[in-house]
Amino acid sequence: MSDHGPSSLKHGERHNGDVNPRRKFVGQRVTRLEDPPLVTGRGTYVGNLNFPHQLHMRVVRSTYANAIIRSIDTSAALAHPGCRGVWTGADVADIPPITFRPTSIQGLEPYRQYILARDRVRYVGEPIAVVFADDPYVAEDIADLVTMDGEALPVILSADTAPGEFAPGLSTEALVLRKNFGDIESALSSAFKVVEVDVQVGRHSGVPMENRGALARIDHSRDVLECYGQGKRPHAHRDAVATLIGRSPASMHFYEGHIGGGFGVRGEIYPEDVLTCLAAQRFDRPVKWVEDRRENLLACNHSREQRHVVRGAFDKDGRLLGIDAKLWHDQGAYVRTHGARVPDMAMGTLIGAYHVPSYRTVGYVRMTNKTPAATYRSPGRFESTYACERLMDAAAEQFGLSRIEIRRRNLIPKEAYPYARAMEILDHAVELDSGDFAGLLEKTLVDIRWDELQAQVAARRAKGELVGVGMGFFMEKGGLGPVDGAKVTVDTKGKVQVITGASSIGQGVETVMAQIAADALGVEYRDVKVIHGRTDVLEYGIGSHASRATVMTGGATRMAALNVRRKALEFASRHLVEAPVEMLDIVDGQVVRIDRPGEPGIPIGKVAAALAPSPATVEFGNPGLTAEGWFETAGMTHPYGIHTALVKVDPDTGETKVERFHVAYDIGCAINPMLVEGQIVGGVAQGLGGALFEEFVYDERGEPLSVTFADYLMPTANEMPPVDVLLTEDAPSPNNALGMKGAGEAGITGVGAAIAAAIDDAIGIPNAITRLPVTPQRLKALLKQRGAVPA
Amino acid sequence: MASKMAITLNVNGTEHEIRVEPRKTLSDALRGECGLTGTNVGCEHGVCGACTVLMDGAPVRSCLMFAVQAQGRELRTVEGLAASSKDGGKLHALQQAFIDNHALQCGFCTSGFLMLAAGTLEQQPDIDDESLREVLSSNLCRCTGYQNILRAVRQVRDAGQGGAR
Numbered sequence: 001m002s003d004h005g006p007s008s009l010k011h012g013e014r015h016n017g018d019v020n021p022r023r024k025f026v027g028q029r030v031t032r033l034e035d036p037p038l039v040t041g042r043g044t045y046v047g048n049l050n051f052p053h054q055l056h057m058r059v060v061r062s063t064y065a066n067a068i069i070r071s072i073d074t075s076a077a078l079a080h081p082g083c084r085g086v087w088t089g090a091d092v093a094d095i096p097p098i099t100f101r102p103t104s105i106q107g108l109e110p111y112r113q114y115i116l117a118r119d120r121v122r123y124v125g126e127p128i129a130v131v132f133a134d135d136p137y138v139a140e141d142i143a144d145l146v147t148m149d150g151e152a153l154p155v156i157l158s159a160d161t162a163p164g165e166f167a168p169g170l171s172t173e174a175l176v177l178r179k180n181f182g183d184i185e186s187a188l189s190s191a192f193k194v195v196e197v198d199v200q201v202g203r204h205s206g207v208p209m210e211n212r213g214a215l216a217r218i219d220h221s222r223d224v225l226e227c228y229g230q231g232k233r234p235h236a237h238r239d240a241v242a243t244l245i246g247r248s249p250a251s252m253h254f255y256e257g258h259i260g261g262g263f264g265v266r267g268e269i270y271p272e273d274v275l276t277c278l279a280a281q282r283f284d285r286p287v288k289w290v291e292d293r294r295e296n297l298l299a300c301n302h303s304r305e306q307r308h309v310v311r312g313a314f315d316k317d318g319r320l321l322g323i324d325a326k327l328w329h330d331q332g333a334y335v336r337t338h339g340a341r342v343p344d345m346a347m348g349t350l351i352g353a354y355h356v357p358s359y360r361t362v363g364y365v366r367m368t369n370k371t372p373a374a375t376y377r378s379p380g381r382f383e384s385t386y387a388c389e390r391l392m393d394a395a396a397e398q399f400g401l402s403r404i405e406i407r408r409r410n411l412i413p414k415e416a417y418p419y420a421r422a423m424e425i426l427d428h429a430v431e432l433d434s435g436d437f438a439g440l441l442e443k444t445l446v447d448i449r450w451d452e453l454q455a456q457v458a459a460r461r462a463k464g465e466l467v468g469v470g471m472g473f474f475m476e477k478g479g480l481g482p483v484d485g486a487k488v489t490v491d492t493k494g495k496v497q498v499i500t501g502a503s504s505i506g507q508g509v510e511t512v513m514a515q516i517a518a519d520a521l522g523v524e525y526r527d528v529k530v531i532h533g534r535t536d537v538l539e540y541g542i543g544s545h546a547s548r549a550t551v552m553t554g555g556a557t558r559m560a561a562l563n564v565r566r567k568a569l570e571f572a573s574r575h576l577v578e579a580p581v582e583m584l585d586i587v588d589g590q591v592v593r594i595d596r597p598g599e600p601g602i603p604i605g606k607v608a609a610a611l612a613p614s615p616a617t618v619e620f621g622n623p624g625l626t627a628e629g630w631f632e633t634a635g636m637t638h639p640y641g642i643h644t645a646l647v648k649v650d651p652d653t654g655e656t657k658v659e660r661f662h663v664a665y666d667i668g669c670a671i672n673p674m675l676v677e678g679q680i681v682g683g684v685a686q687g688l689g690g691a692l693f694e695e696f697v698y699d700e701r702g703e704p705l706s707v708t709f710a711d712y713l714m715p716t717a718n719e720m721p722p723v724d725v726l727l728t729e730d731a732p733s734p735n736n737a738l739g740m741k742g743a744g745e746a747g748i749t750g751v752g753a754a755i756a757a758a759i760d761d762a763i764g765i766p767n768a769i770t771r772l773p774v775t776p777q778r779l780k781a782l783l784k785q786r787g788a789v790p791a
Numbered sequence: 792m793a794s795k796m797a798i799t800l801n802v803n804g805t806e807h808e809i810r811v812e813p814r815k816t817l818s819d820a821l822r823g824e825c826g827l828t829g830t831n832v833g834c835e836h837g838v839c840g841a842c843t844v845l846m847d848g849a850p851v852r853s854c855l856m857f858a859v860q861a862q863g864r865e866l867r868t869v870e871g872l873a874a875s876s877k878d879g880g881k882l883h884a885l886q887q888a889f890i891d892n893h894a895l896q897c898g899f900c901t902s903g904f905l906m907l908a909a910g911t912l913e914q915q916p917d918i919d920d921e922s923l924r925e926v927l928s929s930n931l932c933r934c935t936g937y938q939n940i941l942r943a944v945r946q947v948r949d950a951g952q953g954g955a956r
Binding site for chain 2: 031042043208260262717
């Protein structure tokens, strides 16, 4: 594979009727504005924040996987001299269960979680009580004194066995989802071949390096409950938590500070967040909660655990006539904030990049006695891409076609975009906005020097090495709308502030927004400060999730900056320069005359000063060099890519060594290729974790066995192969002016598929891999079972 | 509650006279009693390395030590890497290389990686690539995929700037 980098990108050739097509910073690999405080130890992670006289909250968690609560004994805890309070479910009986996001899917309400268990616990780690003390060590001491007496019930630990009872009269099968279009029955009956795969993805999750935490207090000068430490969707979650604890949204604000990784799991509404806010309100003291790693692995959202049975109906040439799929989704003990979004997305995206005339899918959403599951980076798509690509590999084998050729025959052709599918994902009609997948495939084969690679692999195999190559094709989705806003203000020193509703979870949103604003306005990107994650400075915002911040918040930032630019030029034209507005521009922070290059301009800080409130500026319109901007989009964006893995299997240990990894990705428009690459390489690392190492394992009693980093194995520098990234911009999104599509999930979506295929290839057994992660134990057992190594 | 002990921690050349319970971890004492919150705590069982600091020049997991054990030792944390602001605040070569190479995203593991790398390069300025990878594999990062961290540290090593600002 080559060392091809994103430096090959060509920028600035597409204007889209843009009033300001300048690209000085957009497309550049500029360093991050976020970094200086983070490399000098000045981060504001919630654990670093404190208020005077704060209480520390500690959660007592269930040790039963499924039990009726007979009693909870708090007497010893209450008798501890440092104890400031103990709550059990009875103390918070007035708080409704945690809501999930608006959805058209009905029937999930009974499966929501209360902030403290009431009469029943359903997973090890479920909060059953909280204790409060002045010191976090003492709070832990006190928590150890709370005991629960429970009547243990049989546990359900898999989603693909017979459902049981969640509660009296209520099945653990919470939901059966269905999607379909076209005539699948006739596709199956007329097929030349029907190919079937039955594959599973193990339970794993985002596991950010920072554990969860929250710090809440009431500021009586404003009668506002402040909560620090939330990230992801500040406005929506502020509204939801305020409602749960009986406050009006305007009397509660979220402040996110630095967040030590998001990945879908951080920043959701958990029982602990609500308890912290409620305690600040009830005790009228600041309350701080920071979990430890064991709690994080027990109680933060898990994800991914699914089984897919996928049948593909193919014609005699290996072209798909239809796909018939079934999915068993292990939801864990409760339905959390995402409702059924993960299985919904898995079902909606399974057919990926392929032209599939008919599709039928059924999803069984089932509750088990494990930690509740929800979204993790590329939710549903990591799983469904793996399932669909296993099918394509199986079809290649059965048709005697190469794994590339079977895909080539089924890719959606370039000219078919925009490509609609007669179904919905997350209540949105599916329309793939733009794409040229075959073009990306050809570029990939050149970039990885496919023929050379095949020859090298063959030569090594001839020497007895178990090496192989696998690919995973994926269709992503990003830029989830519908609307986002931003506000841009220039101060009298010429510094620019962008207030956004995005969240910064480590992905570089400040830098990206600054680049977009700087080009739209005509200033240096380092002069742009980006505010995010605060509900008190912007009334609306939709946060950072689903690879949407760059597209949506970037779109809004650009609109707001263009509005400020227009305002500055119109005011300058009228009051500061004797020139029509068409003759003016802003370059490097100066209002200049286009027709007089080299003539000194007026610094925009001076324009801002001149726009200070006065009769003249009121007459002009509204004072201040400030404007809002709104961006709306009807559809999602659909970036796409190809992952290629080269692996070597050690038959003695069962270890899979990933030697090289290549990601080809059409992003539409890369605002900062360095950050995109960073997102992709980081995503690959997480994907390799889920494909080879990471799994939340339970014993037969529902006792979690992966509760430390010694049991839950994440990739280190030693496990990471060199990753090459080929970024292309061949299919910009028609849905926004810059053509952006989103970057957050591109690195992870196809990893499971590519690794499974590469291991098959390495061990020479087609479709051997049916379960992720492919741990050394599993692979060794498989090799023995298939007679590939002596038993 | 156990009674507190009076100890002195020497951190980045400054003496901190603090009172801690014997069970207080070094990481918690640095963060709480010394006000040095740049040292982050990721697992409290010695695997992730986010809390790595230098003790007498060697990288250690500050979550696996009690504060009282660090008395009389010379501690260095991320706050001590750059020049002080009154001396211009110039970043340590590693800090600058991490920025230049996009070797951090959320930043939570960064302090630990910086201290691990700083201690390693001071002790082994000519460490080879394979050994460097091996050493850096003792810390976890969930964002970057390590590639840029390795690149940043190699760059500083190659420039012979291991201990420099």
